[in-house]
Amino acid sequence: MSELAKDQIRQHVRNRYKHIALQEVNAGNCCSTSSACCGSPTEISSKLGYSAEELVAVPEGANLGLGCGNPQAIAELKPGEVVLDLGSGGGFDCFLASRQVGETGRVIGVDMTPEMVSKARANAAKGGFSNTEFRLGEIEHLPVADQSVDVIISNCVINLSPDKPQVFREAYRVLKAGGRLAISDVVLTAELPPAIKNDLDAYSGCLAGAASIDEWKMILEQNGFTEITIEPKDESRTFIQDWLPGSNIEDYLVSAIIKAVKP
Numbered sequence: 001m002s003e004l005a006k007d008q009i010r011q012h013v014r015n016r017y018k019h020i021a022l023q024e025v026n027a028g029n030c031c032s033t034s035s036a037c038c039g040s041p042t043e044i045s046s047k048l049g050y051s052a053e054e055l056v057a058v059p060e061g062a063n064l065g066l067g068c069g070n071p072q073a074i075a076e077l078k079p080g081e082v083v084l085d086l087g088s089g090g091g092f093d094c095f096l097a098s099r100q101v102g103e104t105g106r107v108i109g110v111d112m113t114p115e116m117v118s119k120a121r122a123n124a125a126k127g128g129f130s131n132t133e134f135r136l137g138e139i140e141h142l143p144v145a146d147q148s149v150d151v152i153i154s155n156c157v158i159n160l161s162p163d164k165p166q167v168f169r170e171a172y173r174v175l176k177a178g179g180r181l182a183i184s185d186v187v188l189t190a191e192l193p194p195a196i197k198n199d200l201d202a203y204s205g206c207l208a209g210a211a212s213i214d215e216w217k218m219i220l221e222q223n224g225f226t227e228i229t230i231e232p233k234d235e236s237r238t239f240i241q242d243w244l245p246g247s248n249i250e251d252y253l254v255s256a257i258i259k260a261v262k263p
Contacts, residue, residue, distance in 0.1 A: 006162040009203055010138070013160050014113050016204040020064060021090070021115035041065030045092075047239045048184075049073060058095040059127035061119070066090075067155035068206065068236065068255040069184025072097045076182075080104040081150040084174065086139045086167070087111055087157025091120035091132070097153065098132045108149070109134040110142060140166040144174045154183045156255075159209045168223040175262040181225070183258040186240075187232060188212040190252045196244070207244060210253045225260035232256045 042055055044065035050073075055063065072093050077083060077100035085094050088109025098107045111117050111134065120134040137143040139154075140163050152171050161167050171181065188210045202208040211219075213230050220228050236255035243249055 001162055009162045009200065009209075010112065012200045013204045017089070017111075017113045018115045020066075021113060021119045044239075045070075054096055057099065058092055059123040062090045062095055062123040062127070063092045064090045066092075067184060068186055068240075069155060069233070069257065071153040071155050071182050071184045072100065074182050074184070074257055074259070075151050075153050075180075077101055077105075077151060082148060083107045084142075084144060084149045084152045085109045086142075086152060086154035086171075087160070088120055088134060089116050091123045091129075091134065093153060093155055094120070094132050094134070095123070095127060095129055098129050101131065103131060105131060107132040108144060110137050110139060110144070112136070112138045140170060142170045142174055146173055147176050149174045150176055150179050152179070152181050152183075154181075154185065156185055156206050158183065158185050159206050159211070160204065162209065164211060164215075165219050165223065168219055168225070172223050172225065172262055177262060179262045181220075181258065181260045185256060185258060186210045186253045187216060187230065187256045188253050189232070192252050193247075196247065196249070196252075202244070205243065207249060207253070213256070216258060220260050224262065226263050227259070227261040229259045230256055231258075 041063045045055055045063055048067055049070040066089050077097055079102040081101045083097045083101055088094050088111045091109055094107045094109040109120055114136055117134045117136045124132050135143045158167055186206055196202045197208050199208055216230055217228055233255045237250035241250040
């Protein structure tokens with residue numbers, strides 16, 4: 001893929017999430033090309049594995065109903081850790097992580113959409129999250145220092161990148177030795193039909209950019225990660241079927257929990 005094509009994808013994705021941040025369209029779901037197929041953010045997040053207590057623990061407007069899982073729930077976060085969220089959106093997962101790492105810890109959210117960063121910063125101020133900050137940047141070029149992060153989380157965002165190997169080169173760079181990944185994302189279980197694979201709207205809807213389990217493993221291994229586990233969630237097909245109604249998209253991909261360690 002040419003750099004021009006990669007940038008075209010990034011611009012399309014950025015434009016979609018700009019509109020969501022400004023509430024010019026219903027978020028529906030990160031992984032939905034339909035604007036009103038999935039219910040309210042609370043209903044969506046409940047299906048993704050967030051508890052009722054988590055859903056009321058964040059500022060109003062932080063939960064946009066984006067994602068395909070609950071990464072901070074699988075990250076085993078500890079007080080004092082530094083957490084980085086790739087594609088932090090309105091700050092939902094960052095705010096939940098901040099409660100776990102406490103006052104001695106820190107959470108950094110990175111998002112490439114200026115409107116999302118502004119929204120997340122406003123939510124942080126509204127909720128008094130002093131240990132949380134949001135930075136504008138691409139996940140392929142993180143505005144984060146070398147070896148400064150204990151845990152990287154991400155929720156259905158890496159599939160949006162047209163250069164996944166570069167995402168993990170950057171992840172490896174910013175993680176401390178012994179640092180870990182705890183990611184919720186989608187994985188391919190079958191080859192996508194060309195009509196979906198080549199559709200920019202499907203790319204920004206978390207469909208066309210999905211990689212297979214073997215591809216995920218290869219990229220992680222090539223970038224130095226060890227203790228790699230990828231756990232597909234077959235039950236996710238029940239909500240994935242709403243992402244592109246009438247396409248049987250649930251036959252082609254599922255949500256998965258992806259973990260790895262920087263040795």
